[in-house]
Amino acid sequence: MAKIHVNTSINGEVVEFLCEPHETLLDVLRNDLQLTGTKEGCASGDCGACSVTVNDALVCSCLVLGVEAEGAEIGTIEGVSNKDQLHVIQQKFLEHAALQCGICTPGLVVSTKKLLEENPNPTEEQARYYLAGNLCRCTGYDKIIRAVMDAAETMRGAA
Amino acid sequence: MPVVEYKVPENIDAAVSMLSNTKLSTKVMAGGTDLIIQSRAQSSDPLVVIDIKRIDSMMTAAIVDGGLHLGPSMSCAQLTARSDIKAIYPGLVEAAYLIGSTQVQGRCSVGGNLCNASPAADTIPALIVNGAECVIHGPKGERTVAAEDFAVGVGRNCMEQGELLTRIQIPAPAAKTSDAYLRFIPRTEMDIAVAGAAVSVTLDADGTCTAARVSIGAVATTALLVTEAADALIGTKLEDAALNAAAAAATAASKPITDRRGTIEFRRHVVGVLTRRAAVIAAQRAKEK
Ligand code: FES
Numbered sequence: 001m002a003k004i005h006v007n008t009s010i011n012g013e014v015v016e017f018l019c020e021p022h023e024t025l026l027d028v029l030r031n032d033l034q035l036t037g038t039k040e041g042c043a044s045g046d047c048g049a050c051s052v053t054v055n056d057a058l059v060c061s062c063l064v065l066g067v068e069a070e071g072a073e074i075g076t077i078e079g080v081s082n083k084d085q086l087h088v089i090q091q092k093f094l095e096h097a098a099l100q101c102g103i104c105t106p107g108l109v110v111s112t113k114k115l116l117e118e119n120p121n122p123t124e125e126q127a128r129y130y131l132a133g134n135l136c137r138c139t140g141y142d143k144i145i146r147a148v149m150d151a152a153e154t155m156r157g158a159a
Numbered sequence: 160m161p162v163v164e165y166k167v168p169e170n171i172d173a174a175v176s177m178l179s180n181t182k183l184s185t186k187v188m189a190g191g192t193d194l195i196i197q198s199r200a201q202s203s204d205p206l207v208v209i210d211i212k213r214i215d216s217m218m219t220a221a222i223v224d225g226g227l228h229l230g231p232s233m234s235c236a237q238l239t240a241r242s243d244i245k246a247i248y249p250g251l252v253e254a255a256y257l258i259g260s261t262q263v264q265g266r267c268s269v270g271g272n273l274c275n276a277s278p279a280a281d282t283i284p285a286l287i288v289n290g291a292e293c294v295i296h297g298p299k300g301e302r303t304v305a306a307e308d309f310a311v312g313v314g315r316n317c318m319e320q321g322e323l324l325t326r327i328q329i330p331a332p333a334a335k336t337s338d339a340y341l342r343f344i345p346r347t348e349m350d351i352a353v354a355g356a357a358v359s360v361t362l363d364a365d366g367t368c369t370a371a372r373v374s375i376g377a378v379a380t381t382a383l384l385v386t387e388a389a390d391a392l393i394g395t396k397l398e399d400a401a402l403n404a405a406a407a408a409a410t411a412a413s414k415p416i417t418d419r420r421g422t423i424e425f426r427r428h429v430v431g432v433l434t435r436r437a438a439v440i441a442a443q444r445a446k447e448k
């Protein structure tokens with residue numbers, strides 16, 4: 001089976017790749033493009049570790065075929081910081097110790113960024129519901145939610 | 160069924176001809192939240208995927224004469240962001256919002272929920288009470304099927320080889336009409352309905368119910384339209400006796416199974432409770448219109 005040639009944009013840069021029709025966007029990011037910040041937890045859409053944006057929609061990259069990236073704009077964790085300058089959300093995750101093993105963290109940061117774009121002033125309940133698709137084995141979630149609420153406040157102050 | 164071929168039709172005719180002219184097993188993909196997982200199951204049939212997301216009419220929604228023309232593949236995230244649609248069919252939008260996580264919402268669609276034909280599909284009862292019609296294109300032309308007749312069994316829908324669901328059409332509700340959908344899950348988010356109920360009611364000026372539809376989900380192989388429950392509401396002011404009669408009718412119509420998410424007895428009871436509560440919410444919304 002011939003590989004398919006795909007033209008896409010990832011974190012604002014033009015990217016081309018070849019992939020098999022059954023490969024997921026997650027496979028392509030990690031195995032072909034060496035963008036290993038996006039993690040695989042379950043590969044079945046349940047854990048959110050693989051969260052990315054595709055044309056501004058928050059999705060699980062394990063439930064997107066690589067070939068669907070044709071002509072799309074993809075956003076991954078690698079595009080969140082400004083070079084060496086961490087994004088406020090990343091900084092707040094560090095300050096609040098909102099991670100332990102870190103497998104869930106890239107997905108949570110990508111999801112939190114989208115949450116705060118859609119709703120800069122969420123209630124704690126809204127934040128918890130929005131992030132319910134991002135599972136964390138380690139933290140018990142409270143520190144994550146504290147980091148998210150603090151990031152939201154800081155970003156509102158800066159805006 | 161590993162995906163061996165990926166096709167992107169530009170219009171409905173092209174999609175229908177791709178669906179008809181194939182020797183391999185062929186599936187239409189919208190958001191893929193069910194299909195991609197199913198494609199990894201053991202069975203070894205090679206699968207051709209037809210991605211219909213480049214067809215504009217599949218991905219957009221419009222209010223037409225007070226009713227809704229819904230592109231079946233529009234993501235639930237886009238649908239639930241539409242306040243104009245939510246104002247007319249709050250129960251339908253509520254049901255769409257309950258499917259999966261924020262990430263799944265970014266891809267999943269009402270049409271996908273219909274075609275996947277899970278007994279527990281949240282949007283199907285809500286479509287049924289709103290009188291939704293499913294417009295299907297195929298090699299022999301166009302036909303229309305009522306939402307309650309679209310799913311025909313667990314994971315099976317009424318479409319034949321070569322057919323494609325191209326539009327979900329919902330009529331404009333009568334004055335003072337509204338809907339609600341409720342489901343029971345043991346958690347607060349990200350779960351599959353153990354039982355669900357949608358109700359639509361129409362009230363007259365003094366609050367008497369003049370029309371109603373009730374549909375229950377996850378308590379039979381497909382979502383059921385329960386006319387006995389609706390009849391129990393019509394002609395009443397939705398007092399306790401009428402609500403209890405509707406609940407009892409929903410319980411009586413249910414044919415659930417026992418599985419790890421709930422027993423027959425539990426599901427039969429809960430589907431009645433949900434019917435009653437959804438009727439109260441729908442009536443409150445209808446009053447406020
Ligand atoms: S790896 Fe995609 S949701 Fe878990």
Ligand code: FES
Binds near residue numbers: 101
């Ligand atoms: S920090 Fe380990 S899964 Fe979240």
